Amino acid sequence: MKKSTKYVMGFVTTAALFSAVLxxxxxxxxxxxxxxxxxxxxxSYTNNAKxxxxxxxxxxxxxxxxxxxIFASELSNDAADSYLAEPGTAVGGSIFKTNSQFKIxxxxxxxxxxxxxxxxxxxxxxxxxxxxxxKAVTAKDLEFAYEIVANPAYGSQRYTDSLANIEGLAxxxxxxxxxxxxxxxxxxxxxxxxxxxxxxxTPGMWQSGSGYxxxxxxxxxxxxxxxxxxLVSSKQVRQQPLSYGPYKxxxxxxxQSVTYVQNxxxxxxxxxxxxxxxxxxxxxxxxxxxxxxxxxxxxxxPSTAYxxxxxxxxxxxxxxxxxxxxxxxxxxxxxxxxxxxxxxDRKTPLQxxxxxxxxxxxxxxxxVNKKFNNGLATRANSTIVPVFDKYNDKSVKGYPLNIKKANxxxxxxxxxxxxxxxxxxxxxxxxxxxxxxxxxxxxxxxAVAQNYIQQWKKIGVHxxxxxxxxxxxxxxxxxxxxxxxxxWDFTGGNWSVASDPSxxxxxxxxxxxxxxxFTTAKLTKLLNDIDSTKAIDSKVRQQAFYKYQQYMQDQxxxxxxxxxxxWYPVNKRVVGWTNxxxxxxxxxxxxxxxxxxxx
Amino acid sequence: xxxxxLRRVLIMIPQIIILSILVFMLxxxxxxxxxxxxxxxxxxxxxxVALKRAAGLYDPWYQQYWHWIVNLFHGxxxxxxxxxxxxxxxxxxxxxxxxxxxxxTLIISYAVAIPLGMTAGRYEGSRRDRGIVxxxxxxxxxxxxxxxxxxxxxxxxxxxxxxxxxTISADASxxxxxxxxxxxxxxxxxxxxxxxxxxxTIQYLRSEIIDSKSQxxxxxxxxxxxxxxxxxxxxxxxNSLLPIAAFAGFxxxxxxxxxxxxxxxxxxxxxxxxxxxxxxxxxYSVVTAIVLFTGILALLGSxxxxxxxxxxxxxxxxx
Numbered sequence: 001m002k003k004s005t006k007y008v009m010g011f012v013t014t015a016a017l018f019s020a021v022l023x024x025x026x027x028x029x030x031x032x033x034x035x036x037x038x039x040x041x042x043x044s045y046t047n048n049a050k051x052x053x054x055x056x057x058x059x060x061x062x063x064x065x066x067x068x069x070i071f072a073s074e075l076s077n078d079a080a081d082s083y084l085a086e087p088g089t090a091v092g093g094s095i096f097k098t099n100s101q102f103k104i105x106x107x108x109x110x111x112x113x114x115x116x117x118x119x120x121x122x123x124x125x126x127x128x129x130x131x132x133x134x135k136a137v138t139a140k141d142l143e144f145a146y147e148i149v150a151n152p153a154y155g156s157q158r159y160t161d162s163l164a165n166i167e168g169l170a171x172x173x174x175x176x177x178x179x180x181x182x183x184x185x186x187x188x189x190x191x192x193x194x195x196x197x198x199x200x201x202t203p204g205m206w207q208s209g210s211g212y213x214x215x216x217x218x219x220x221x222x223x224x225x226x227x228x229x230x231l232v233s234s235k236q237v238r239q240q241p242l243s244y245g246p247y248k249x250x251x252x253x254x255x256q257s258v259t260y261v262q263n264x265x266x267x268x269x270x271x272x273x274x275x276x277x278x279x280x281x282x283x284x285x286x287x288x289x290x291x292x293x294x295x296x297x298x299x300x301x302p303s304t305a306y307x308x309x310x311x312x313x314x315x316x317x318x319x320x321x322x323x324x325x326x327x328x329x330x331x332x333x334x335x336x337x338x339x340x341x342x343x344x345d346r347k348t349p350l351q352x353x354x355x356x357x358x359x360x361x362x363x364x365x366x367x368v369n370k371k372f373n374n375g376l377a378t379r380a381n382s383t384i385v386p387v388f389d390k391y392n393d394k395s396v397k398g399y400p401l402n403i404k405k406a407n408x409x410x411x412x413x414x415x416x417x418x419x420x421x422x423x424x425x426x427x428x429x430x431x432x433x434x435x436x437x438x439x440x441x442x443x444x445x446x447a448v449a450q451n452y453i454q455q456w457k458k459i460g461v462h463x464x465x466x467x468x469x470x471x472x473x474x475x476x477x478x479x480x481x482x483x484x485x486x487x488w489d490f491t492g493g494n495w496s497v498a499s500d501p502s503x504x505x506x507x508x509x510x511x512x513x514x515x516x517x518f519t520t521a522k523l524t525k526l527l528n529d530i531d532s533t534k535a536i537d538s539k540v541r542q543q544a545f546y547k548y549q550q551y552m553q554d555q556x557x558x559x560x561x562x563x564x565x566x567w568y569p570v571n572k573r574v575v576g577w578t579n580x581x582x583x584x585x586x587x588x589x590x591x592x593x594x595x596x597x598x599x
Numbered sequence: 600x601x602x603x604x605l606r607r608v609l610i611m612i613p614q615i616i617i618l619s620i621l622v623f624m625l626x627x628x629x630x631x632x633x634x635x636x637x638x639x640x641x642x643x644x645x646x647x648v649a650l651k652r653a654a655g656l657y658d659p660w661y662q663q664y665w666h667w668i669v670n671l672f673h674g675x676x677x678x679x680x681x682x683x684x685x686x687x688x689x690x691x692x693x694x695x696x697x698x699x700x701x702x703x704t705l706i707i708s709y710a711v712a713i714p715l716g717m718t719a720g721r722y723e724g725s726r727r728d729r730g731i732v733x734x735x736x737x738x739x740x741x742x743x744x745x746x747x748x749x750x751x752x753x754x755x756x757x758x759x760x761x762x763x764x765x766t767i768s769a770d771a772s773x774x775x776x777x778x779x780x781x782x783x784x785x786x787x788x789x790x791x792x793x794x795x796x797x798x799x800t801i802q803y804l805r806s807e808i809i810d811s812k813s814q815x816x817x818x819x820x821x822x823x824x825x826x827x828x829x830x831x832x833x834x835x836x837x838n839s840l841l842p843i844a845a846f847a848g849f850x851x852x853x854x855x856x857x858x859x860x861x862x863x864x865x866x867x868x869x870x871x872x873x874x875x876x877x878x879x880x881x882x883y884s885v886v887t888a889i890v891l892f893t894g895i896l897a898l899l900g901s902x903x904x905x906x907x908x909x910x911x912x913x914x915x916x917x918x
Contacts, residue, residue, distance in 0.1 A: 064863050064872075065872060065876045066866075068681070068683065075683070077637055152653065155653075155683075157642055157646060157650060158646075159643060159646045160642070160646065161645070232683040233683060233684045233688070251769060253767055254868075255692075255868045256765040256766065256767070256769075256868060257769040258769075259769045259770070277769045277770075279764055279765065279769065280764060280765065280866045281764050282863055282865070282866045284748055284863070285748065285751055285752075285756075285763065285764075285866075288751070289756060289764075292756035472630070473631070473635070474629065474631025474632075474635050474881055475630035475631060477631050477635035477638060478631045478632075478635060481638060481644070496639070512644045513638070513639070513644075
């Protein structure tokens with residue numbers, strides 16, 4: 001799910017907790033797994049057993065609501081849709097192959113060549129790339145994806161300022177131009193090459209998911225006659241979508257299941273499975289479903305089911321570092337909507353970085369993760385998720401629990417202890433209280449918030465909840481996007497970030513999503529350095545990322561709390577399963593089974 | 600009677616108008632909007648603003664309301680913001696799922712509750728009665744989601760007798776094949792929900808039968824030498840159905856309401872689940888359509904109950 005950039009809401013129902021009771025143990029198996037791990041999860045599962053012909057694979061999509069079922073990434077913003085489309089496209093839905101850290105390499109459905117001097121990208125489609133109706137995928141199909149995103153009549157949410165860096169796209173979006181001047185066809189519209197002219201080049205362009213260009217393709221010949229406003233609800237993108245990946249959709253039961261069969265026109269090696277069925281399963285019953293061997297793989301299984309599923313001997317627990325991190329942000333100012341900038345002007349004791357640091361050191365994140373996330377999350381050292389191993393600075397340690405250090409920081413900064421009230425006083429000698437805007441959503445939210453309030457009490461910081469209760473996601477979102485609510489002091493949230501690690505959109509001076517409004521001249525420079533043309537050299541960029549993380553750590557601009565792991569239980573009959581992003585293009589084509597039914 | 604029905608229907612018009620205004624304003628009063636969940640670093644806030652403006656979310660409420668009402672009269676309930684389909688298409692799909700499941704549930708519920716309620720009332724104080732009362736306490740007291748999960752686990756996963764998710768198998772084909780698959784998917788949730796839904800019917804029926812037993816007309820029937828079985832089936836049973844008949848209208852309209860718990864556990868896409876998810880995602884167009892629709896049905900249900908009552912008990916007249 002590397003293209004999705006949205007809040008992780010993480011609903012865990014009481015029923016999901018109950019499901020843990022329902023699963024038990026199964027039979028033993030002798031197949032092996034590879035050594036690479038993330039936490040307690042294997043990155044890949046190697047099954048050397050002989051595969052069976054005409055095998056079928058059953059995949060569980062774990063969620064409590066029906067899926068939307070829009071098989072056009074330009075129009076969908078649902079994580080489940082992205083997973084459901086994978087057998088017909090690729091993992092993550094990109095046409096480009098990447099290495100394990102999302103750097104684009106040759107060998108996918110299309111290759112990209114970036115010319116930093118000419119400021120162009122040339123995309124070349126694989127010569128045998130065809131749609132599942134036998135027609136060739138063309139340059140026009142690549143361009144059509146831009147039309148869907150940029151033409152407001154289609155109603156896409158994916159048009160961004162980053163895309164407006166393409167020459168002429170903004171004019172097309174505003175209706176001032178009928179075509180996108182920055183997009184050309186070196187071999188004609190029916191050829192296999194598309195050239196994109198940018199206004200400027202940025203280092204993120206070498207990463208998949210950067211958002212500076214699209215990585216999807218849509219069948220123009222199949223969709224051109226659909227009225228733009230009706231495309232999103234049309235049968236062409238909901239019931240009978242075309243695909244270019246190893247499998248094609250044969251049946252969609254609206255909101256419930258998708259069945260795939262082999263795509264005879266697939267450009268790569270012949271797919272090995274006869275059929276794949278992906279079905280929605282509720283969070284409360286997934287553990288029991290796996291125990292009954294109903295499914296081979298489960299997507300988005302809740303961490304509450306992990307202890308039960310871990311005990312099933314017929315399943316291997318695989319996973320990958322996720323693109324999600326959670327954080328605590330401090331309200332240090334406001335967002336000036338007229339100038340579109342963050343202003344760090346709020347009068348609050350939190351302007352003192354020692355207080356922010358102390359609050360970070362007082363948080364028992366490891367204990368919370370152990371108790372509530374069952375090991376599927378680890379304490380974060382920075383805001384750069386560890387899947388970007390090269391850019392995550394290991395020397396930055398984050399804020400491990402250290403009450404002594406927290407107290408020492410506060411003592412040195414002049415927050416004196418008031419023995420009468422059992423809390424500390426502000427540096428000007430007055431009592432102060434901080435308002436924690438904590439979100440509801442999970443069954444554990446209240447317990448976690450109260451736990452942290454107790455931790456902060458230990459260092460003498462008086463914290464109360466916003467309106468004395470947890471805040472629902474919509475209210476929270478409204479407060480955050482408003483940018484001028486001064487009734488809260490700090491909040492917690494999660495970001496699922498893009499596969500380009502740049503954090504310009506999260507913490508820059510102009511970023512509306514910089515909810516804490518922390519902004520300094522130095523931070524602006526450090527963020528600019530990460531995205532500068534010099535940083536096209538990956539070593540320069542690495543150093544820029546390191547300096548950025550060191551500064552964020554020193555300033556405690558935000559407290560990074562946890563990194564999540566994506567968890568996929570896989571039945572031992574499955575052959576070829578890997579979560580390594582280097583195999584995103586070929587994962588589904590390589591999947592097979594070693595037994596005719598789930599073991 | 601027809602005059603009364605017509606008058607009641609006419610009274611419903613201002614009620615529906617007031618209901619529509621309330622529904623619309625309450626939906627708008629909820630914090631957040633359909634695009635709140637879309638915010639993220641790769642979603643441009645300007646694009647969100649543009650989409651909100653295009654959807655008319657920045658217009659004054661009365662303009663939005665007028666726009667909604669005008670579309671409503673043209674049979675257009677708008678587009679779902681999150682499901683990105685016409686609301687009529689979304690509702691049409693879910694309502695049929697829910698109606699079939701609810702109908703089967705209701706049939707099973709009455710099929711179980713009426714004999715049990717009659718037996719308990721007739722043999723008051725006997726072992727049979729005590730057994731039925733205990734059964735009633737259990738169905739009343741046990742958390743429904745626990746029963747659904749246990750049922751799903753035992754009959755769905757362990758024994759494999761029933762499908763465990765959705766309304767239809769992915770490989771079902773042909774009209775008969777699909778119909779049978781749908782029925783097969785409904786049986787387990789309907790049996791479980793039906794049994795759990797027997798509590799009030801059994802209790803009302805039992806109490807009414809016990810009350811009726813000591814009525815004068817029963818004594819008269821017995822004195823005339825009417826056989827006991829006939830006394831119960833002809834005299835007591837019909838009179839004891841009154842409170843159940845009073846609820847029947849509401850239960851029939853409740854068929855489309857759906858149940859969030861049964862639908863969630865069995866991943867059964869119905870109205871209950873749609874209603875809750877549309878509130879969570881602030882999908883105004885779906886929320887207002889469902890509330891207005893169920894509101895109108897509640898008004899009709901009340902009328903229907905009165906009509907049923909007057910048929911069951913000729914002494915009751917709607918005037």
